[in-house]
Amino acid sequence: MEIEAEALAVERGGRIVVTNISFWLGAGEALAITGPNGAGKSSLLRALAGLLPFAGGAIRTDPERERLAELCHYVGHADALKPSLTIFENLEFWAALLAGTEIEKRPDKIEAALAKLGLARIADLPCAYLSAGQRRRAALARLAAIERPLWLLDEPSTALDAASQAALGEMMKSHLSSGGMIIAATHAPLPVPARELALGLTQ
């Protein structure tokens, strides 16, 4: 799979925050979006996920797809965990909703995803009792539990300890080696080789 973006622009509250962004991303490649606070990294990611409209530009994918939304994972600042449900229940629900109907057996995949991020032992704990790092790991477990080719990650390593960052790095590596793609907004360098897309502040 390939993605080609040409002259993208994103508007927030009547102000153009990102303009004239072009990049090309092939299978197994990662793109790190960097830039100071307020440069529009999150807005660009949300727009790529289809959560914000583009103010200009075009995205082409090969094979042709109208929307990127169904192809991508989006892990943003909010972790989409319900405090009253356990980690397992939260993940099970997202697996059912995001993986659609064609996926066959998932329980083992969910457990494997939780194990990868070191959450297996606390899978039955309601998310209300989790620490910030544990919540982030539970959100990242979606990436491993449901297969989608494009990962859109907004500051993925926030609140993660060293061991979890290493686990995330492993997940990213195996995702790329199986032909997946990653676009991440980040201040820290990504644990995988990535091209850099630097955003500046627009006036």
Added chain:
Amino acid sequence: MTGPLAALLIRELRIGRRIGGAASMGVVFFLCLVTITPFAVGPDLKLLARIAPAILWIAALLATLLGLDRLFQADADDGSLDLFFLSDTPLELIVLVKCLAHWLLTGLPLVAASPVFGLMLGLPPQALGPVALSLLIGTPALTLLGAIGAGLTVSLRRGGLLLSILVLPLSVPVLIFGVSAASAGTETPMPVATPFLILGGLTLGAIALAPFAVALALRNAAE
């Protein structure tokens, strides 16, 4: 494993049950409204019995609307709403299932409690059936109309009052035919079936149209 919509319904019902109080709170609020009415109207049992269907319907309307402002806001706050957009399940169906779960948790208990509250207001026993039936048919329409308001106010912090202001005018037809269906047992000149049929039509119309309006509102709010 279950399909996406069944998983959503299970999730909503689980959350409702664990957080608790959603169902019982609606019924207790319903009870409060029904209980204070006689204090306002006075101890005239005949008058009370005559306006009882109207009181029950207004109480059901308010009890339904009051719980609705968090219907999508909770999901918007924690990022779940973003992920709904990434699903290949249409947002309209997701909205419909969320409304169904909300109705099962708040509307259905009201229907079940209404005969008891009808007795408290002095309704004759033969009128209790039509009241409960009219609420059973009509309250889904109230939930769906309220969901439109919930979708429109999803990005507002204190959207509860605005939601009611937006939705109350829309709920007038449901209220009119709901009350006339509920009084069909007590008042003679009206043919019994007519208001029930119109009420059923309103609910079916709401089921068919409201999810599209809600999904449109949510998509706009996401920007």
